[in-house]
Amino acid sequence: MTEKRIYADNAATTAVSDVAFEAMLPYFRESYGNPSATHSYGTAAKRAVEDARKKVAESIGARINEIYFTSGGTESDNWAILAAAGLRKKKGRHIITSAVEHNAVHNTVQQLEKRGYEVTWLPVDKYGMVSPEQLEEAVREDTILISVMTANNEIGTLQPVRELAEIAGRHKVLFHTDAVQAAGHIPLDVRELGVDLMSLSAHKFHGPKGVGALYISLRTALPPILFGGGQEKGKRSGTTNVPGVVGMAAALEDAVRRMDENVRKVTALRDRLIEGVLNLPGAALTGHPVQRLPGLASFIFKDVKGGPLVAALDEAGVCASSGSACSAGAGEPSRVLKAAGIITAEDVAAPLRLSLSGYNTAEEIDEIIRRLPAALKRAASESVLAGPDNMDVD
Amino acid sequence: MTEKRIYADNAATTAVSDVAFEAMLPYFRESYGNPSATHSYGTAAKRAVEDARKKVAESIGARINEIYFTSGGTESDNWAILAAAGLRKKKGRHIITSAVEHNAVHNTVQQLEKRGYEVTWLPVDKYGMVSPEQLEEAVREDTILISVMTANNEIGTLQPVRELAEIAGRHKVLFHTDAVQAAGHIPLDVRELGVDLMSLSAHKFHGPKGVGALYISLRTALPPILFGGGQEKGKRSGTTNVPGVVGMAAALEDAVRRMDENVRKVTALRDRLIEGVLNLPGAALTGHPVQRLPGLASFIFKDVKGGPLVAALDEAGVCASSGSACSAGAGEPSRVLKAAGIITAEDVAAPLRLSLSGYNTAEEIDEIIRRLPAALKRAASESVLAGPDNMDVD
Numbered sequence: 134m135t136e137k138r139i140y141a142d143n144a145a146t147t148a149v150s151d152v153a154f155e156a157m158l159p160y161f162r163e164s165y166g167n168p169s170a171t172h173s174y175g176t177a178a179k180r181a182v183e184d185a186r187k188k189v190a191e192s193i194g195a196r197i198n199e200i201y202f203t204s205g206g207t208e209s210d211n212w213a214i215l216a217a218a219g220l221r222k223k224k225g226r227h228i229i230t231s232a233v234e235h236n237a238v239h240n241t242v243q244q245l246e247k248r249g250y251e252v253t254w255l256p257v258d259k260y261g262m263v264s265p266e267q268l269e270e271a272v273r274e275d276t277i278l279i280s281v282m283t284a285n286n287e288i289g290t291l292q293p294v295r296e297l298a299e300i301a302g303r304h305k306v307l308f309h310t311d312a313v314q315a316a317g318h319i320p321l322d323v324r325e326l327g328v329d330l331m332s333l334s335a336h337k338f339h340g341p342k343g344v345g346a347l348y349i350s351l352r353t354a355l356p357p358i359l360f361g362g363g364q365e366k367g368k369r370s371g372t373t374n375v376p377g378v379v380g381m382a383a384a385l386e387d388a389v390r391r392m393d394e395n396v397r398k399v400t401a402l403r404d405r406l407i408e409g410v411l412n413l414p415g416a417a418l419t420g421h422p423v424q425r426l427p428g429l430a431s432f433i434f435k436d437v438k439g440g441p442l443v444a445a446l447d448e449a450g451v452c453a454s455s456g457s458a459c460s461a462g463a464g465e466p467s468r469v470l471k472a473a474g475i476i477t478a479e480d481v482a483a484p485l486r487l488s489l490s491g492y493n494t495a496e497e498i499d500e501i502i503r504r505l506p507a508a509l510k511r512a513a514s515e516s517v518l519a520g521p522d523n524m525d526v527d
Numbered sequence: 528m529t530e531k532r533i534y535a536d537n538a539a540t541t542a543v544s545d546v547a548f549e550a551m552l553p554y555f556r557e558s559y560g561n562p563s564a565t566h567s568y569g570t571a572a573k574r575a576v577e578d579a580r581k582k583v584a585e586s587i588g589a590r591i592n593e594i595y596f597t598s599g600g601t602e603s604d605n606w607a608i609l610a611a612a613g614l615r616k617k618k619g620r621h622i623i624t625s626a627v628e629h630n631a632v633h634n635t636v637q638q639l640e641k642r643g644y645e646v647t648w649l650p651v652d653k654y655g656m657v658s659p660e661q662l663e664e665a666v667r668e669d670t671i672l673i674s675v676m677t678a679n680n681e682i683g684t685l686q687p688v689r690e691l692a693e694i695a696g697r698h699k700v701l702f703h704t705d706a707v708q709a710a711g712h713i714p715l716d717v718r719e720l721g722v723d724l725m726s727l728s729a730h731k732f733h734g735p736k737g738v739g740a741l742y743i744s745l746r747t748a749l750p751p752i753l754f755g756g757g758q759e760k761g762k763r764s765g766t767t768n769v770p771g772v773v774g775m776a777a778a779l780e781d782a783v784r785r786m787d788e789n790v791r792k793v794t795a796l797r798d799r800l801i802e803g804v805l806n807l808p809g810a811a812l813t814g815h816p817v818q819r820l821p822g823l824a825s826f827i828f829k830d831v832k833g834g835p836l837v838a839a840l841d842e843a844g845v846c847a848s849s850g851s852a853c854s855a856g857a858g859e860p861s862r863v864l865k866a867a868g869i870i871t872a873e874d875v876a877a878p879l880r881l882s883l884s885g886y887n888t889a890e891e892i893d894e895i896i897r898r899l900p901a902a903l904k905r906a907a908s909e910s911v912l913a914g915p916d917n918m919d920v921d
Contacts, residue, residue, distance in 0.1 A: 140568060146561035146766060154555055161548055161735065167540035167921065170848060171834065172841040174534060204598030204737065207755040207765035237755030237764060244754050336766060341555065343598065343737050343768025358752075360638050361601040361631030362921065370631060371601030372540060372730060372921070374737025440565065447566040454564060527561065527756065527766070 139497045142452045143337075144286055144314060144429055144488035145527045149380065150339035156383035157341065160376035168373050169364060178375050185382035192385045193312075193331065194322035195348050201365045202378045205345040206313035206334030210237040210280075212347055212369075213309040213330040216355045217278045218245050221307065225275025229306075231255045231263045232472035235286050235527070237332075238311050239468070242280065255281070260421035261290040261473040268297055272304045279308050283315035283331075286527050287469045287486060288420030289429030291319070298327040307353065313337055313345075317388035318426055319396065329353045333385075335377070339490070340384035344377035395491045399428040402489050402498050406430045409502035410487075413509065419475055419484065428489040433475055437483035437509060438516040445508035445515070446485075451501055454486045454527075481516065533891045536846045537731075538680055538708060538823055538882035539921045543774065544733035550777035551735065554770035562767050563758060572769050579776035586779045587725065588716035589742050595759045596772045599739040600707035600728030604631040604674075606741055606763075607703040607724040610749045611672045612639050615701065619669025623700075625649045625657045626866035629680050629921070631726075632705050633862070636674065649675070654815035655684040655867040662691055666698045673702050677709035677725075680921050681863045681880060682814030683823030685713070692721040701747065707731055707739075711782035712820055713790065723747045727779075729771070733884070734778035738771035789885045793822040796883050796892050800824045803896035804881075807903065813869055813878065822883040827869055828903060831877035835909040839902035840879075845895055848880045848921075877906065 140148075149157075160181060166174025168182045182202075190200045203209045218228065230242050232254045246252045253271045255263050263281055272279075279301045284291050294310050301308035309330035312321060317338025323331055331348040335341055349355045349368075361370030388395070407430050410416050419431045434442065439455025446453045467484055470476045476484075487501065534542075543551075554575060560568025562576045576596075584594045597603045612622065624636050626648045640646045647665045649657050657675055666673075673695045678685050688704050695702035703724035706715060711732025717725055725742040729735055743749045743762075755764030782789070801824050804810050813825045828836065833849025840847045861878055864870045870878075881895065 138567070142561070142564055142566065142568070145564045145569070146559065148557075148559045149555040151556075161543040162545075163542075165540065165542045166846070167536070169921070170536055170539045170846070171837050172536065172846040172848075173532070174536070174846050175539070204602065204768075205765045207753055208598065210755065211753050235755070236757065240754040240757075240764070334766075341768075341770070342766055343771045359601055359605045360634040361604065361629070363630065363634075370634070371599045372728075372736055374598075374735075376735070377737045443565050452560070452564070452566040452568050454566075527563070 138450045138452065139500060140452045141487040141489060141493065141501060142454050143490040144486060145454055146336045146342065147339045147490055148492065149341055150384055150387060152387045153340050153380040153384035157376040157380040160379055168375060169362065181375055181379050182373050185378040188382035188386045189333070189346055192389045193316065193348060194324050196351065199348055199351055201347045201349060201369050202373060203345045203347055203369060204343055206311065206332050206337070207237040209332035209334070209345045209347040210235070210311050211241050212358050213332060213355070214238065214241045214245065214278065214280060216358050217307050217309065217330065218250060220354065220356055221277035225277050226250045227253070227273050227275045228278045228280070229253045229255060229268065229271050229276060230280045231257060231282065231292070233257050233261050233285055233469045234280065234282050235311055235313065238280050238282065257472050259473055259475070261285050261288050261469060262421060262424070263292050263297065265293055265296040265300060268300050272300065272306060276304065276306045279306055281310060283310045283312040283321070284319070284426050285420065285469060286314045287467060287484065288431045288473070289426040290421040291424045291426065294328065295326050302327055314426060317385050318428060320392055323348055323350070330355070335381035335384060338384050338388045340381040341377050344374050344381050346381070396427045398491060399489050402493055402495065403428055403430050405495065406487060406489070406498045406501060409498070410505065413506060419470065419473070430487045430489070432485045433470070434483045434485060434509060436481055436516070437513045438481060439483040439485070441515040442483040442485060442508060442512035445511040446504070449504040449508050451504055454488070455484050483512065532844045532846065533894060534846045535881040535883060535887065535895060536848050537884040538880060539848055540730045540736065541733045541884055542886065543735055544778055544781060546781045547734050547774040547778035551770040551774040554773055562769060563756065575769055575773050576767050579772040582776035582780045583727070583740055586783045587710065587742060588718050590745065593742055593745055595741050595743060595763050596767060597739045597741055597763060598737055600705065600726050600731070601631040603726035603728070603739050603741040604629070604705050605635050606752050607726060607749070608632065608635045608639065608672065608674060610752050611701050611703065611724065612644060614748065614750055615671035619671050620644045621647070621667050621670045622672045622674070623647045623649060623662065623665050623670060624674045625651060625676065625686070627651050627655050627679055627863045628674065628676050629705055629707065632674050632676065651866050653868055655679055655682050655863060656815060656818070657686050657691065659687055659690040659694060662694050666694065666700060670698065670700045673700055675704060677704045677706040677715070678713070678820045679814065679863060680708045681861060681878065682825045682867070683820040684815040685709070685818045685820065688722065689720050696721055708820060711779050712822060714786055717742055717744070724749070729775035729778060732778050732782045734775040735771050738768050738775050740775070790821045792885060793883050796887055796889065797822055797824050799889065800881060800883070800892045800895060803892070804899065807900060813864065813867070824881045824883070826879045827864070828877045828879060830875055831903060831907045832875060833877040833879070836877040836879060836902060836906035839905040840898070843898040843902050845898055848882070849878050
């Protein structure tokens, strides 16, 4: 492989931006204090953490004391769901979520199902979108939590979060949204959306891995799920990852500052990519044609398997994903694509997710389009022999 | 403050070492793939994670598939305790722990107490040490978990973990040890110690904040407490913090490689410090005189408060701690010092913890001893007026 490598898997993870990296740098070896310590090293670290909290809050229209730092999107989702269920269990044990959530929500809700909670899995239309009407019908007297993602990680579809949260609010049901794929990519305002809980993950918007946040509205007395030293006002124990939260805040602030310009640029790249790929035989777009993440182009190719296609593209110097095409290890076809009626369990069809960032260029898009036909051909010939499909987890 | 600042709060957190920092560096902006992705960026990240796992395993005598990465010591402790309780609840609901555990263990066990588990809090002697005989007496038919720390974070006392784990093993009770203060500071071998579960935190041994590990022996089928993408063989979901685990492994490998030399050096510094401080009027050593962490010197000063003393030392350019002297916000005197009978609730007495690392020098020790009397004098005069004592959380 001598050609320049093209990274088109930004929905899986992103490179740390220079601005985030430079912001983190002093907190590893110089200003390395524990923010809970009362001496000057400690107070300097604490100032950095509180400054980061302010930036994250402002980036999503929240108040400073509504932002709690976590180890990432998965912890944020688990916290929101497990703690909300515990908080409201006297009111009832019914939870509503969608059929197309990320596993961090899906599997956590399933855990609650095993513990005796009742779950309504909202269906989606052919674009993977939840309908407010169906949510309205699903709400019951004993409903305690609704969790619907802001943007889908496999097919990029944006959910009507504002309408859904409005229904939740009217019925006095807590509303959580996993905004891990959306934050930093589309404008988000927690008050405008009317959500009670929102999960963020830094490494999806050019911040570092291992750090995230949970927005908890002031009106929600969410209990902790990790116990200890009482950091984060007693809600999330554990020494704060100072460089991590500083990097997260810098990346998110930067993303929000350049939001309009970046959305325009990335949307243009995405549409150029979609146009080029749809010219190939057997290709179809998955997800909503318009209500979708600016950088996420997702397709399905008949008679090809996702694993061999991603491998062939990798050989051709393109980092792509089969789009969390399979659940863990089992070789099962995508739950999301099945829910949207795009594939059935029997279909041989390769989902392909190409997820872009502001670092991608038009030349790279053209290269992807140029390299794709040979990769598809190679993957199709290998798919006949291939075993269970590979798994990509974001 | 024009004098050179001396950092003597290494039990709270440490500077990231150059070797750990350099190891992490490529994983922020170059080799930034998601280890779950199947393309080349993903497989490069996965290799780095598995190499880190091997290093951490070898550093504590574990097998590679016994190491699970977490967000830090608090998550590791919570996971070990909450999951072990769930795993064994059919056998019984009795847990044994010590009265001097870190809050990450203490408060998690208290949560289980609220959920109907019965807890025996083992007393300690005047050095803060648990007795194997008392553990033997406390074990019951329905005991499912014993959790005793390897080294105390406030007074540095080392517990007889091998003897305690042997008792647990004989009674077929799971044994967890919070080794957060010990790892990288004293030699640890999980097989020699005979423990089932061991918590580690990278930032206590010159690794980065926000990353830790839980050793889970192959014979222990510990369920997860975080659900999602199925990372860490389904046991700990969430995108792996690649630079974090790489930095942790590099720091721990380095600490183990230089263990003998470092223990000798730091013990000599600590003893020089203890000797100098004990010459001051009203000073007493806390913790065991010999069975203690190489770098941790802890004292108690009569008629002084911890908060003002730490503040006065900080003014004098010395970063120290009152040794987690108070529980969260309440201004309560140290639970550890009370358990060891060193103070009562009515005493006015300042705990002072000076915790050293290989970066400290003999000159710094002498400077601390030189600057301490004036700080004590100033703190004593302020302690008359001061309100509730400050809290330091590690």
